[in-house]
Amino acid sequence: MTAWLLTCNPDVFDLDSFRRDGGQLDNWSVARYRSELAEGDGFVLWLTGPRGGLIARGRITGVPFLSDDAHNADYWQQDPGRRWYVPLTVNDWLDVPVPRGQFIADQRFTDTTTLRTLFAGNPHRLTEGQWDAFDEAFTKVSAAPDERTTWHLEPGHTIRRVELHDRYGGSRQGGICKSARTDNVLVFTDPKTGHQHGYFDEWAEDGSFHYTGDGQEGPQTFETLGNRSIRDHVQLGLRLRLFEGSRGVVRYVGEFAVDPALPYSYAQAPETGGGPLRRVIRFHLVPVGSTEQPSTVPVGCGYRPADETVQPAPAQLGTPDAGLTERNLQTHRRLQNDLATAAAARGLDVLSPRATDPDFDLAWRSSGHRLTVCEVKSLREANETRQLRTGVGQLLDYHDRLRERAAEVRAVLWVEYEPSEARWIELCQRVGITLAWPGKEDDALT
CATH class of the missing domain: 3.10.590.10 (ph1033 like domains)
Known part of the structure; x- marks a missing residue:
C-alpha cells in the first residue's frame, strides 16, 4: 500500500x-x-x-x-x-x-x-x-485511556471555562460547544447574558429543561453545528454536559439528553438587543442520572414571570384535549405569577429555579433565611385528585433534595381552588406541606 x-x-x-x-x-x-x-x-x-x-x-x-x-x-x-x-x-x-x-x-x-x-x-x-x-x-x-480527557466533574463542581476547554475541547465562546477531541457537547445556560440575546432557558412543567438553540439573529435552524449536535447527539454518540454560567467560573449541572418523546419545539423570542421576534428552537433536555448539587450551591435566582400566553407543545396540537391543555397551562402560570406578586409585595425574595435546582415553580426566602419552595397546580373536577397527588409527590422530592442546601425548607402546594375533599388539607399537614389557594395567601406566605 x-x-x-x-x-x-x-x-x-x-x-x-x-x-x-x-x-x-x-x-x-x-x-x-x-x-x-x-x-x-x-x-x-x-x-x-x-x-x-x-x-x-x-x-x-x-x-x-x-x-x-x-x-x-x-x-x-x-x-x-x-x-x-x-x-x-x-x-x-x-x-x-x-x-x-x-x-x-x-x-x-x-x-x-x-x-x-x-x-x-x-x-x-x-x-x-x-x-x-x-x-x-x-x-x-x-x-490506554487518557486520564486527561476522562470526564472528572461531578454535579455542583465549578471550573474556569478556559480550563474546561483546555481539557475537553470545544469553542471557548458561545453556548453550544461540540468538542472535536472528545465525545462531549458542552452546553452553557446563563440568564445574565442569555436574556439579551433572546435565550430564555427554564424548567418546564413536564420536568424537562427547555434550552434555547444557537443563533442570535433571524430564525434558528439546524444548519448550525451546535443545534445539530444537540438534536443528533444520541446518533452521534455524544454526551450533553450542561453548565450554569457562560464566562469565568462555570458550574457543572450534570449530563442531559434530548427527550426522545419530544426532543424540541419552537417558540418566539426577540433577536439580540431586543430586536424583532423570530423563531427559536427550544430543546427539551432531561437529566441523565443524578444532578444533585452539594450543600454549598445556592438555591434559586431572581424570579422570571411565567408566560401566560403559552401554547400547547406541537405534539399536543390537534388532540381532543388540546384546548383543555392550553387552559391548564395558562391558568397554572397565572396562578404562579399572582402568587409571586403577592410574595414580593410582602417583601419576600421571590425566586425561580436555576438549572442546578429541582424544577419547582417558584420559591421565596424570608428574613430568617427560611426557604419556601412552592408547586402550583391548576384544578378541574376531572383531574383534581391526580393533580393533588402529583403536587404532593413533587414537593416531597423538592424538600428532600433541598434540605441540605438551606437552613430550613418549607413546602407549599398552591392550587386553583379549595379541594372538594377536605382530607387533602389534613393529609398535607401530616407530611409537612401547606395546602393553600387564592384567598389563603396568609397561610402560604407566612
Missing part, C-alpha cells in the same frame, strides 16, 4: 482552533508527488513544532486539484494563494500528539530522512515499516 505523511505548521494553519470549532478536514495542501497521489492511499498527519507530533490518520479519496480559493480560509494565518489540494478523509484523531522522540530511535526511521525533513513540502513518502510504526502508535494510544 502507498502511504504518505502530511505536515501541518500551526504558524501557517491553526489546526487546534479548527478542531475545537468542530471542523471536518476533507482536503490538504500538497506541493509534490501530485501524479503519484491516488484514491485509497493511506496518510498520517503530523503537527510540527515543539509540542507537535503524530495527530491523525486517514485515506486519500481522490486526485489532487488546483484551487484559487483557500479551503477552511478562516484558519489560515494568511491567504495561501493558489494551491494544489488533495481530497481526503480523517479516520482517527489523537487528543494529544505522539511526539517525535517516540519514533526517532525506532530502527524503521533511522535509515531515512522522513522525520528530519518535515520542513519540506507536502507530502512525504512513507515506507511500509514506517506506516506500521505509526499504526502501532495509534493502537497503543487507543488501548
Whole structure:
C-alpha cells in the first residue's frame, strides 16, 4: 500500500482552533508527488513544532486539484494563494500528539530522512515499516485511556471555562460547544447574558429543561453545528454536559439528553438587543442520572414571570384535549405569577429555579433565611385528585433534595381552588406541606 505523511505548521494553519470549532478536514495542501497521489492511499498527519507530533490518520479519496480559493480560509494565518489540494478523509484523531522522540530511535526511521525533513513540502513518502510504526502508535494510544480527557466533574463542581476547554475541547465562546477531541457537547445556560440575546432557558412543567438553540439573529435552524449536535447527539454518540454560567467560573449541572418523546419545539423570542421576534428552537433536555448539587450551591435566582400566553407543545396540537391543555397551562402560570406578586409585595425574595435546582415553580426566602419552595397546580373536577397527588409527590422530592442546601425548607402546594375533599388539607399537614389557594395567601406566605 502507498502511504504518505502530511505536515501541518500551526504558524501557517491553526489546526487546534479548527478542531475545537468542530471542523471536518476533507482536503490538504500538497506541493509534490501530485501524479503519484491516488484514491485509497493511506496518510498520517503530523503537527510540527515543539509540542507537535503524530495527530491523525486517514485515506486519500481522490486526485489532487488546483484551487484559487483557500479551503477552511478562516484558519489560515494568511491567504495561501493558489494551491494544489488533495481530497481526503480523517479516520482517527489523537487528543494529544505522539511526539517525535517516540519514533526517532525506532530502527524503521533511522535509515531515512522522513522525520528530519518535515520542513519540506507536502507530502512525504512513507515506507511500509514506517506506516506500521505509526499504526502501532495509534493502537497503543487507543488501548490506554487518557486520564486527561476522562470526564472528572461531578454535579455542583465549578471550573474556569478556559480550563474546561483546555481539557475537553470545544469553542471557548458561545453556548453550544461540540468538542472535536472528545465525545462531549458542552452546553452553557446563563440568564445574565442569555436574556439579551433572546435565550430564555427554564424548567418546564413536564420536568424537562427547555434550552434555547444557537443563533442570535433571524430564525434558528439546524444548519448550525451546535443545534445539530444537540438534536443528533444520541446518533452521534455524544454526551450533553450542561453548565450554569457562560464566562469565568462555570458550574457543572450534570449530563442531559434530548427527550426522545419530544426532543424540541419552537417558540418566539426577540433577536439580540431586543430586536424583532423570530423563531427559536427550544430543546427539551432531561437529566441523565443524578444532578444533585452539594450543600454549598445556592438555591434559586431572581424570579422570571411565567408566560401566560403559552401554547400547547406541537405534539399536543390537534388532540381532543388540546384546548383543555392550553387552559391548564395558562391558568397554572397565572396562578404562579399572582402568587409571586403577592410574595414580593410582602417583601419576600421571590425566586425561580436555576438549572442546578429541582424544577419547582417558584420559591421565596424570608428574613430568617427560611426557604419556601412552592408547586402550583391548576384544578378541574376531572383531574383534581391526580393533580393533588402529583403536587404532593413533587414537593416531597423538592424538600428532600433541598434540605441540605438551606437552613430550613418549607413546602407549599398552591392550587386553583379549595379541594372538594377536605382530607387533602389534613393529609398535607401530616407530611409537612401547606395546602393553600387564592384567598389563603396568609397561610402560604407566612
